[in-house]
Amino acid sequence: GAFRDAVCIRYGWRPPDLPSSCVCGHAFSVDHALSCTYGGFHTLRHNNVRDLLVSLLKDVCPNVCREPSLQPLSGERLFHRSACTEDGARLDIAVEEFWGYQGRRSFFDVRVFNPLTPTYRGQSLASCYKRNEEDKKRKYDERVREVEHGCFAPLVFSAAGGFAPIAGAFIKRLALLHAERLGKQYNTLLYFLRCEISFSLIKSTIRCLRGSRSSYSSPPSQPCLEDMSRIISDARLSI
Template sequence: MPTLSPSLYTSVVLSSEKGSSGWLTALPILDHGFCLHKGAFRDSLCLRYGWRPPLLPSSCVCGKQFSVEHAFSCPCGGLPTIRHNELRDITAGLLTELCHGVEVEPSLQPLSGESFRLRSANTEDGARLDVVANGFWERGQNAYFDVKVFNPFAPTHCSISLSQCYRRAELEKKRKYEERIREVEHGSFSPLIFSCTGGMGPLATVVYKRIATLLAEKHGQSYSKTLYWLRCRLGFSLLRSAVQCLRGSRSSYHRCGSGETAVIDLAYAEGRLDSASPD
């Protein structure tokens, strides 16, 4: 049994994950995305060692007490969504170099009476995943990917091990989409599960190792260097997003009270703007 406190033990486990320490050794080169300003670097150190970052607000705009755990999960301001979308776009950009038919948020085919073994399978018309790429695993087959970033400091995750957190999140995604992808789309499905501190799940590790292999072959680079660069790129993305969840604004300081954009048609007609030059 560990002699550390539960919170410190969790921080030690998270900081020992592959990909979660690359930001400490990489030179801060802005062009490569390996740069943190001094406040972000300080907050990153606090997160790594389980310290509370200084000068955090006492309460959140949602009315709850502000904490590191709450900051990573609070939906106000859309910061968790921004974190998710950045990983999605990075993955899509990498796949564009390697595959055909790469698409962000592809729509699945509508169902026409198909039934699935699992009740948790998504049967909604207009269901979407995060990324699709043709020929990633097999030539001519679509590979679908869906990203999830979970908060390892959340109360629901503190009672189980980190490996169980990854496993549970992967199973949840697979129960929701895998059968439909296999039976209707005749493709493959891979959930890309990340912790908000920089680690990734077993299936995501396999996917990004495959990406690193294909990139190394295409550019004539070393596989180990390519994989380490890829882990650093993903790690910095997650780290910047974590700092943004801590420090980013969850409310707008500017309140528009006159509805400037709501009366464009009225202003255009009454102001006779059609007779004026658009230049």
């Protein structure tokens, strides 16, 4: 079942009973399943994490916005060549007062990457995390700082359920805000949030592995945010 698949993915083993080929024509493997865009599972994996974080932030922070549009440039010159300069650019999350600065907006962008791809072959997991964090920073950090007058943090996760250092700091801060609001122990909430995010990632990864890919069908729609928020609130109150 799902637990067996999760263990296989964690240790780099090939799960049993996989198809021999993908609908896109390539040989089917764990690596291919986590990267193939057919079926939309690649996008859903990202969106599931983003929506979970938005629902958690809404409980403790004001003015939480999903996919906020960035202000267009009005003469500003950005230093990095890879910096995002397009009009209509969006990030995944914007929120006020997350880091404790009253009235200041914090912007976050989520990335879920597959550490098994040939791109990362021969690199340590720590190097993969750093590479993805730096890529996001080069693209958005300067624009957010100079144009939005806010702060930016990339939230990088691996498809196997791990997270990069900045995402780890984000989760710690989120746990602290929930602990202060609910009057619960910080360590308990930190453990709960880490598990919740990791389980969301691994469930999405297994969906990439076992979900049906076809040009005639698409993955089932995600649960609405209201239902997800209610489930999370009930689970948190039971701690």
